[in-house]
Amino acid sequence: MGNKHSCCVYPGGRSSGRSSASQKGGGGDNHEDTREESVNNLQHISEREPDDLEQDPSLHPTAGPLFLTRSEQVIENGLIRRRSRSHLDDNKTLKKSSSCSTIFLDDSTVSQPNLKNTIKCVALAICYLIRNRTDNRVLDIFDEKLHPLTKDGVAPDYDRNNPEHRHIYKFVRTLFNAAQLTAECAIITLVYLERLLTYADMDMTPGTWKRIVLGAIILASKVWDDQAVWNVDYCQILKDISVDDMNELERQYLVMIQFNINVPSSVYAKYYFGLRTLAEAYDLTFPAEPLSKERAQRLEAMARTWEDKYAMQVGGGPGRNGVKKWSSLDNVCTYRRSVAILS
Incomplete structure (x- = not known):
């Protein structure tokens, strides 16, 4: 996608439609009819979406992700542990809390996630998708025995033992560090991964998870990053794979997700x-870190930008077609700036 080393097949036969229209020749009416017919034959992306859209977590914003469904027991046990900790003695270590002099903030937000922690979470989600799979339905393109990632091949029991979280994290982190990918790309990778499992009606097994994750990373990096990583670059990261293998992996991935690479913002969140x-x-x-003066200034600048946009919409402007919206006592909106004391 976007370079000579990638392989992307576009559905609908656009090029053939143009050539057929030009070969007809003749009068203008025949040319227009042929062109209209070729355009009508193109299938829109919405027509390729599955009928059970509400059941697809990678498209519908309210459908629960697969990894949460397959890790319900872990989440329930985590809630029980947190409840039990609230009743412990006062001898436990106190949690850092914000005060008037020091403000602790998490450095991971939905728009700018923390890279290391996001990859750990994605690896954990992949771990539970493998452990709690419903079956062992696989496709040959993802089988490591048929398409090994190393010259040494695979062990005889490569498809029997579930990988540990640290092994998945090491594999994903190596690819992200070498290709210099962002944390947002890791979330898009998980979306494409679950979309593949849903559309292709397959499972992620110990013998296929590496190639499935690799295909999702290749696709996500090209869709998300402006300067996409070429398939040949992944051959430099994984020394024993070929460009043809990466091209075929990408092509098959696109076919199986029905070329649907769109990720709505609601699904991403x-x-x-x-x-x-x-x-x-x-x-x-x-981890929460103390709010520094530099970061406070950046947050204030971002907040001021959104305040100005909101004021334009409420007070009248391009967003309201120049019509001013008057406020009443029930809907008074004022802007007040406060000075934070930073340690």
Whole structure:
């Protein structure tokens, strides 16, 4: 997608439609009819979406992600542990809390997630997708025995033992560090991964998870990043794979997700907060750090920008077609700035 080393097949036969229209020749009416017919034959992306859209977590904002469904027991146990900790003695270590002099903030937000913690959460989600799979339905393109990632091949029991969380994290983190991918790309990777499992009606097994994750990362990096990583670059990261293999993996991935690479913002946010829920249940906390003066200034600048946009909409402007919206005592909106004391 976007470079000579990638492989992307576009549905609908657009090029053939143009050539057939140009070969007809003749009068203008025949040319227009042929062109209209070729355009009408193109299938819109909405027509390729599954009928049970409300059941697809990668498209519907209210459908629960697969990894949360398959880790319900872990989340429930995590809630029980947190409730029991609230009744412990006062001898436990006190949690850092914000005060008038020091403000502690989590450095991971939905728009700018923390890279290391996000990859840990995605690896944990993949771990539970493998452990709690419903069956062992696999496709040959993802089988490591048929398409090994190393020259050494695979062990005889490569498809029997579930991988541990640290092994999945090491594999994903190596790819992200070498390709310099962002945390947002990790969330998109998880969305594509679950979309593949849903559309292709398959499972992620110990013998297929690496190639499934690799295909999702390749696709997510090209869709999300402006400067996408070429398939040949992944051959430099994983020394024993070929460009042709990566091209075929990408092509098959696109076919199986029906070329649907769109990720709505609501779905992205749902997966982000779902990962945080799983992290809290697994005691994988996002560390809170004191708010520095530089970061406070950046947050204030961002807040001021949104305040100005909101004032334009409420007070009249391009967002309201120049019509001013008057406020009453029941809906008074004032802006007040307060000075934070930072240590």
